[in-house]
Amino acid sequence: MKTVVFRSLGQLVAFAMFIGLVGALAPGPAYRHLDAGLATIKLSLRHAGAPIAPCRERTAEELAQLAPNMRQSTVCPRERSPLVLELALDDRVVFDATLLPRGIHRDGRASVYQRLSVPAGDIDVKVRLKDDARIEGYQYQRTQRVKLAPADVLVIDFDAERGDFVFDGGSLPPRTMGHPAGGAE
Amino acid sequence: MLSALAAGLHRVEGLFDRAFEARFNPWYQLGALGFFFFWVATVSGVYLFIFFDTAIVGAFESVERITHEQWYLGGVMRSLHRYASGAMVVTVTLHLIREFVLGRFRGVRWFSWLSGVPLLWLLFAAGIGGYWLVWDRLAQFIAVATSEWIDWLPMFGDTLARNFLTDRSVSDRLFSLLVYLHIAIPLFLLIGMFIHVKRMKLARTTPARRLLYGTLAALVVLSIVRPAVSAGPADLSTTVAIVELDWLYLNTYPLLDSLGAGEVWGLLVSITTLLAVVPWLFPGEQSIEAAPAVVNPANCNGCGWCFKDCPYEAITMTPHSYKPELRQAVVDPDLCTACGICEGSCPSATPFRNVAELVSGIEMPAFPLDRLRLETERALAASNVPVVFVFGCERAFAVTGIESTDVRCLSLPCIGMLPPSFADYVARQDRVAGVLVTGCPPADCYFRKGSEWTEQRFKGDRMPHLRTLAGKSKVRVLWAAAHEGEVLERVLRTMRTAREDAA
Ligand code: HEM
Ligand code: SF4
Numbered sequence A: 001m002k003t004v005v006f007r008s009l010g011q012l013v014a015f016a017m018f019i020g021l022v023g024a025l026a027p028g029p030a031y032r033h034l035d036a037g038l039a040t041i042k043l044s045l046r047h048a049g050a051p052i053a054p055c056r057e058r059t060a061e062e063l064a065q066l067a068p069n070m071r072q073s074t075v076c077p078r079e080r081s082p083l084v085l086e087l088a089l090d091d092r093v094v095f096d097a098t099l100l101p102r103g104i105h106r107d108g109r110a111s112v113y114q115r116l117s118v119p120a121g122d123i124d125v126k127v128r129l130k131d132d133a134r135i136e137g138y139q140y141q142r143t144q145r146v147k148l149a150p151a152d153v154l155v156i157d158f159d160a161e162r163g164d165f166v167f168d169g170g171s172l173p174p175r176t177m178g179h180p181a182g183g184a185e
Numbered sequence B: 001m002l003s004a005l006a007a008g009l010h011r012v013e014g015l016f017d018r019a020f021e022a023r024f025n026p027w028y029q030l031g032a033l034g035f036f037f038f039w040v041a042t043v044s045g046v047y048l049f050i051f052f053d054t055a056i057v058g059a060f061e062s063v064e065r066i067t068h069e070q071w072y073l074g075g076v077m078r079s080l081h082r083y084a085s086g087a088m089v090v091t092v093t094l095h096l097i098r099e100f101v102l103g104r105f106r107g108v109r110w111f112s113w114l115s116g117v118p119l120l121w122l123l124f125a126a127g128i129g130g131y132w133l134v135w136d137r138l139a140q141f142i143a144v145a146t147s148e149w150i151d152w153l154p155m156f157g158d159t160l161a162r163n164f165l166t167d168r169s170v171s172d173r174l175f176s177l178l179v180y181l182h183i184a185i186p187l188f189l190l191i192g193m194f195i196h197v198k199r200m201k202l203a204r205t206t207p208a209r210r211l212l213y214g215t216l217a218a219l220v221v222l223s224i225v226r227p228a229v230s231a232g233p234a235d236l237s238t239t240v241a242i243v244e245l246d247w248l249y250l251n252t253y254p255l256l257d258s259l260g261a262g263e264v265w266g267l268l269v270s271i272t273t274l275l276a277v278v279p280w281l282f283p284g285e286q287s288i289e290a291a292p293a294v295v296n297p298a299n300c301n302g303c304g305w306c307f308k309d310c311p312y313e314a315i316t317m318t319p320h321s322y323k324p325e326l327r328q329a330v331v332d333p334d335l336c337t338a339c340g341i342c343e344g345s346c347p348s349a350t351p352f353r354n355v356a357e358l359v360s361g362i363e364m365p366a367f368p369l370d371r372l373r374l375e376t377e378r379a380l381a382a383s384n385v386p387v388v389f390v391f392g393c394e395r396a397f398a399v400t401g402i403e404s405t406d407v408r409c410l411s412l413p414c415i416g417m418l419p420p421s422f423a424d425y426v427a428r429q430d431r432v433a434g435v436l437v438t439g440c441p442p443a444d445c446y447f448r449k450g451s452e453w454t455e456q457r458f459k460g461d462r463m464p465h466l467r468t469l470a471g472k473s474k475v476r477v478l479w480a481a482a483h484e485g486e487v488l489e490r491v492l493r494t495m496r497t498a499r500e501d502a503a
């Protein structure tokens, strides 16, 4: 009798320990991924830059070397311009990179994904992009003041069709200073 | 180092032996428990899937309904699904540690070890994927972190993380893919589990009944006391700043923040590689002890007993090499663990045969039958008073430690190597008061089946039977693990007293 009680107790303890362990770990203690008072900015875009160089006319010798049915007089490079992307927060540059097009011929789109943790609050965001190696300076730029509450996410993307940056998230005042194209500085 | 760890492990197991009896001791069936938890997760998962909305907009709500509107069934099923999966991580981890500590990865067992390693990846992938489907705040955390983590790999670029920029960018197609993966990955896990145990005869894939019911009851209790719930709907417009993690499955995620994606990949690949090469890192002593069994066709009549008994499916039966109409055993050396269990099963393995050199149908090069008889006789001859004779096993309680003038011992690589006729051979001698046969408890035989088959042979349930003119009461079978010496000595004392009473 005594051993039966002893055994049952022992088994009870063993089972309790087991479910205690599983129950305590799934889910277990909270994990802090983002410190209090911080917000998130995700700078992410995917875009094909302009051709890396202007099209040019073939010389007569070049044309002569080609098969007759291939004799097109203008050649345009397949390779795309690398993107130059810069993000400044409150006039401090926090991201500045040259993004290479994908593909062995560098004829694909270039892309970036950057997640930044920044102090929450009002922030002056300035982002600019150069996507054409043939022209000096940045072609696209947007400057905007955003208000980010703690843990807010601001997504900065680029819409190639509209030729403009897209801001999403936080509380954005009505659009102010976005301007596509041409803005060489 | 391993032997110190093994001693510690045996201590803990000893405690469980006392509470559960060896037959129900969970430590001896961790792999089987892994299978059991897999089935619990499968059954509960199928139930959840019936009510689950596989579209991204409906997923969260559907899980909420399952959890709260039918808490008594759906809610319990959800909790069982989560906790059985968690329990699987616990038991598989312990299983890995145990097989390592006990050195059960050496020699041809490398296959069992190596085939276990990919199961870890599949197990974790299955669990992480499951949390993703709930599409709550935890799922969101996992989605963003995992996609950033995978995107670190050059072939992915930034392709995955861009799916989780805003709530609008999450596509139904991607979500359906995740649902599909959560079915496919466990399926691969199951296939992997079967490959893992394929080389073992009668692998234990179901826990002993009482342990099974107890474990299931414990999981149900946990599910009712602490139901699994979601963490609020996903909302990609804010970052998940603080979240309750499942530390069994999601323990790598904090490392992603502190170390970085590339480093975590490096860490996981290193750990996996290290695990994969364990059998070659710790080869153990390569001695003749590990030489595979050898068949002597002249003494093999093709009965197939060894074929039935080999715990590693290393023996096949083929037509006899020169006796027409007969079959013959053949050993695949790449599968043979050198346990010797076949030597104990062969009908021609009897010490009574009157030949100069005893040769049996199947033998271990390190411990052929002739040596077995020689050492038995030597152990007997070393004393001229009445004795109790003990046949023991090197992996179990060390019987040589209790040897004295009236207790003679012979320790074998596995007790399954002992042909029952040897017990008869010894028991017949007048000077022998009793024969004690011992080894690892059947639930945890180092070579899986040695003790179980021995018990059956001595009981008369498996060939070859124990037949003895000395009376079966003179022969006792008693199991004692390395740490269970007292039990053995107690029985030895009674056998000695019985002898004195008789005298
Ligand atoms: C899903 C995970 C796993 C399950 C369900 C599982 C299950 C099992 C089962 C049922 C057995 C047979 C036990 C017997 O009948 O003697 C076994 C044996 C074994 N397992 Fe696993 N296992 C898993 C993962 C692993 C891992 C990760 C490792 C190590 C890396 C491992 C190493 C071994 C070894 C070495 C054996 C052979 C034991 C022997 O030869 O006696 N297993 N496993
Ligand atoms: S020693 Fe015999 S029983 Fe053991 S694995 Fe080898 S062939 Fe099988």
Ligand code: SF4
Residues within 6 Å of the ligand: B295, B299, B300, B301, B302, B303, B304, B305, B306, B307, B328, B329, B345, B346, B347, B348, B361, B362
């Ligand atoms: S047990 Fe002996 S006789 Fe029978 S098949 Fe095996 S080796 Fe041959």
